[in-house]
Amino acid sequence: MTETCLDVRVRLLGEMALQNGVDRLVISDSLTVSWLLGIRSNVRLGADQPCFSVELDWRSGDCVVNYVIPRHEADRVRASLRTDVKYSGCSRYSVYEWSGSAWDDLDSSGSVGTDVRRDGLRFLGPQIEDVRRVLQPEHRRDLRALTAEVTNLVETIALRVTPSFTELEIAAQVASEALLVDGEPLVVLVGSGRDQFRFKHPVPRAVPVCGRVVISVGVRRHGVVTSVTRYLTFDPLAPHEHQLYRGLLEVEAAMLNASVPGARLSDGLEAGKAAYRQQGFPDGTWREHHQGGLAGFAPREILAGRDQDPILLDGAVVAWNPSAAGFKVEEVALVRDGGAQAIGAPGPNWPSVAVAGRQRPAVLQA
Template sequence: MTSRESLAWLLGGARVTVPTNGDPVLSAHVTHEELKLFVFANEVERMQREELAALGELDVVPIPWHEPLPPLPAGAEPEASLAAELRAARAQLLPVEIERYRALGSDLARAVTAVARELRAADSERHAAAALAHAVIEAGAEPVVLLAAGAGRLGLRHPLPTTAPLGDRAMLVVGARRHGLIANLTRFVGDASDADERLLEVEADAFAATRPDRSLAEVLADIASAYPAHGFQPSEWLNHHQGGPTGYAGRDPRATPTATDLVTDGQAFAWNPSAPRTKVEDTVIIADGKVEVLTADPVWPTTDVNGVLRPLPLPFV
């Protein structure tokens, strides 16, 4: 195993990179009988003391920092050849993973609320993103996505923050990783629009379409059909990806028209329908036909959509 998501999953949520989205500092050779970790020597002490201690005695082989991690042993399968099987294994969250996910989602949602309450229309997008980054790190997580769009840039689906003012309506998008798990959410501050509530209906159809043993391609087809059913252009789903399963990767994998991965009951998802100047996104677990929103803060304004509380824009003070 060589990928960040598989190594973090295998090692109980260990932090396996130094740059947040950099290459892992170790690789793992796994058989039915043995787990052997190859770790850069300058990272061994930290990894053993701070990331791996709870796992007990492990076979750790130091590798000089100036040498590459060892190549695949003879007869071994590379991780890439088992990508679909590993995604399916990661999809089946254990109780300890679900509890960690709930805690991360709650902490992240409360942090975003605290930041959003302090924002003003004259603040810049960069000010908002900096405040969000501070809040995420204070929560013991790593920011993996930080986007902010003021009223003048809401037409962009991935608005990297600039010096532009937030104005009368702004979008905040945050992804944060803790214990290897990634929680994602989108929130708006300022004015509301009719499109906001119609897009929540699209999302509700996405939740309803996410049923066990359906392929992601089938779910995506239902999401695409939901747009015209709720007053949007039929091609709107083509203007931005719609999300998909999540967990140890932001999307694991992203739903596409050819995605064959099957939905698992109790799996985590982050669907993110969007339309001009509006979007909705939360991290949820869908089990037994019920939607549990992980990234929820009870004080954020909401509306009930098919029995699920969904976010509305938070007015500026």
């Protein structure tokens, strides 16, 4: 029998469980639930915690997938399971009352591993993360489709922006269009004018846009998350501004080129630091804002330069975002031999520039 995509994910977790001497896993981390099932597991828009857990049980040999769900969510979760992400083995549903917990009736026999810390259970979070940080073919398909749709909606909105628009109106249109394609808008930033130079994260305001305008969004659908940033300007860019923006694209290219299987996440950051210097940016520019890091099921799961420094696996996702002087460049990319492959690209109506073999967005002259 041909394995379904959920069969493959369960098998990968089963191999990891066997290596670590456990015969059950309880999955309660939102990113792992997203990787496993490819559905919206939360109720509140943008929430980080799933409203149910998944128990994988190999005690009888073949895995039994048990959805542990509060009673009032059981029918909705069952209805939301994707028909293209089915498990060919045995599945069952265990419900509990809203006043209880998924852990109340957990059978403690055997050896149980979890992706969240619980007394008496074996914490296997890092091992599970190593499995789910590699996107399977269906995840890559979902991420490419989402990135293409979000790119299109951001560029379409940006192309019709005039100085009569307020930042909030642009943000509202972006969020609305994201919802209409079944996406969860996790980040919607819009800024313009002098505040481009003051704020790294411009929260939209009820003021008309002017000068340089940025639209930067993060959207989740089917568990995967994409990030898209575009700039337009009502004022012609000065030559040094064109050079600055191109310099950031070169920094990004260095970071993407360093994002290869077997490298550390920090290798991308170090490549970016060197590229900042080569492009003539002031010393310490990279310290002014985080430079991105590991992505895929969150806008950024691990920021480069923080405590964790994972080895990059073939098929993982990075999203670097070098920035300086009111500009930022950003792209989700798949870790591959020879350098990370950008998952998105500018649309046919958006200006672009080739940088290190990748088509990257230019600044639109409105």
